Amino acid sequence: MKVLCIFPDSISKPTGGLGVQFKNIYERLKDRVEFNIVGYPDTTIKDKNYIGVSHPIPQIQHGSINTLLGHTVYLAEALKFPKPDFVHSYDWSTYFAGVYLAKYHNVPLLVSMNLSANAMANVGIKMCADFNTIDGMWLHKAHVEMEWFGLQNADKIINVSNGYAKYFPQFIDKTDIIPNGIDLNNWKQQNKIKLPGNRKYKIIYIGRFAIMKSIVELLDSELPVDVDLIFVGSYNGGDVEAINALEKALQNKSGIHYYGPVYNQNKIDIIHSADAVIMPSKHEPFGIVALEALASKTILLSSRVDGLSDFLTDSNSLYCGSTPQEITNGIYEFTQLTNNQKFQLKENGYDTCKQYNWDIIADRYYEVYTNMLNYKK
Numbered sequence: 317m318k319v320l321c322i323f324p325d326s327i328s329k330p331t332g333g334l335g336v337q338f339k340n341i342y343e344r345l346k347d348r349v350e351f352n353i354v355g356y357p358d359t360t361i362k363d364k365n366y367i368g369v370s371h372p373i374p375q376i377q378h379g380s381i382n383t384l385l386g387h388t389v390y391l392a393e394a395l396k397f398p399k400p401d402f403v404h405s406y407d408w409s410t411y412f413a414g415v416y417l418a419k420y421h422n423v424p425l426l427v428s429m430n431l432s433a434n435a436m437a438n439v440g441i442k443m444c445a446d447f448n449t450i451d452g453m454w455l456h457k458a459h460v461e462m463e464w465f466g467l468q469n470a471d472k473i474i475n476v477s478n479g480y481a482k483y484f485p486q487f488i489d490k491t492d493i494i495p496n497g498i499d500l501n502n503w504k505q506q507n508k509i510k511l512p513g514n515r516k517y518k519i520i521y522i523g524r525f526a527i528m529k530s531i532v533e534l535l536d537s538e539l540p541v542d543v544d545l546i547f548v549g550s551y552n553g554g555d556v557e558a559i560n561a562l563e564k565a566l567q568n569k570s571g572i573h574y575y576g577p578v579y580n581q582n583k584i585d586i587i588h589s590a591d592a593v594i595m596p597s598k599h600e601p602f603g604i605v606a607l608e609a610l611a612s613k614t615i616l617l618s619s620r621v622d623g624l625s626d627f628l629t630d631s632n633s634l635y636c637g638s639t640p641q642e643i644t645n646g647i648y649e650f651t652q653l654t655n656n657q658k659f660q661l662k663e664n665g666y667d668t669c670k671q672y673n674w675d676i677i678a679d680r681y682y683e684v685y686t687n688m689l690n691y692k693k
Contacts, residue, residue, distance in 0.1 A: 437460065492680075498674065546590070
């Protein structure tokens with residue numbers, strides 16, 4: 317089985333849940349599936365079946381335009397591979413290229429819904445700097461219409477959660493829900509990480525610095541005097557507004573710290589070393605960091621929006637909402653937990669993780685892949 321994948325992330329240093337997802341699927345299926353992959357530049361991968369795509373015009377510093385340019389580059393690089401049995405386009409930002417790759421090779425198209433320009437618009441996140449201008453409006457419309465074009469032309473859609481699939485009821489007949497997962501056997505702490513700050517409790521935010529993650533609202537919340545809030549992640553792939561808000565807070569607000577990016581075992585160690593992980597997202601297709609926090613038996617605070625609602629409840633986590641006041645209340649509630657309450661949340665959270673096994677999830681992907689061979693063009 318030959319699968320041509322367009323994957324806009326890194327396997328060795330993922331910028332978000334998409335990269336973690338593909339890494340786990342790839343590692344479990346590569347002996348059963350011949351993957352030809354177009355992804356981010358990754359010097360750790362020596363496989364001839366992997367092509368890293370670089371930004372062709374780095375002078376253009378505009379995320380929305382760069383994403384549009386990406387379709388052309390992904391398409392051009394992917395055409396270097398031989399004809400596949402089908403094309404798998406892993407993200408809405410690659411759908412347009414995926415449609416024309418599938419048309420060129422006259423093969424079926426599988427798309428994954430890991431993030432949506434259309435769904436983000438429902439919470440006011442637009443693919444432009446200023447939607448109130450004619451240029452901004454059309455930049456945003458270009459993205460949402462190209463996404464619809466991809467969904468309409470796809471033979472099959474994989475959505476990452478029930479909470480996210482609700483945005484696309486018109487495509488439910490060709491949609492399978494396959495969540496993200498966690499490998500509990502390998503999610504073990506090896507080193508205790510000393511986190512910055514001198515306060516009693518260490519709460520970390522880990523992931524992309526994106527507007528949809530409510531970074532600005534988190535920074536606008538009021539920290540109790542016994543809480544250090546530590547931001548863990550890379551500025552790469554982040555939103556300018558969120559990064560600027562973080563930089564300002566680091567200079568002007570006590571208790572705020574920046575740790576930098578972590579990967580692989582270092583990521584496991586740092587989540588284990590925190591007292592809590594906070595995810596106040598206003599928009600979240602799945603939220604793989606939430607599973608990672610539960611697997612670490614670290615208290616999780618989240619907004620429970622969209623995909624997070626598939627597996628988070630009062631029994632395994634705390635609610636923190638997405639507004640500064642809600643986040644403030646959630647953090648204060650965390651500081652008031654008894655040891656018994658913490659124990660119950662951690663145990664229930666770990667039990668939740670047992671329902672999200674990457675081995676089982678990879679087998680579900682393989683089943684979809686096998687079924688794709690039955691689609692005729």
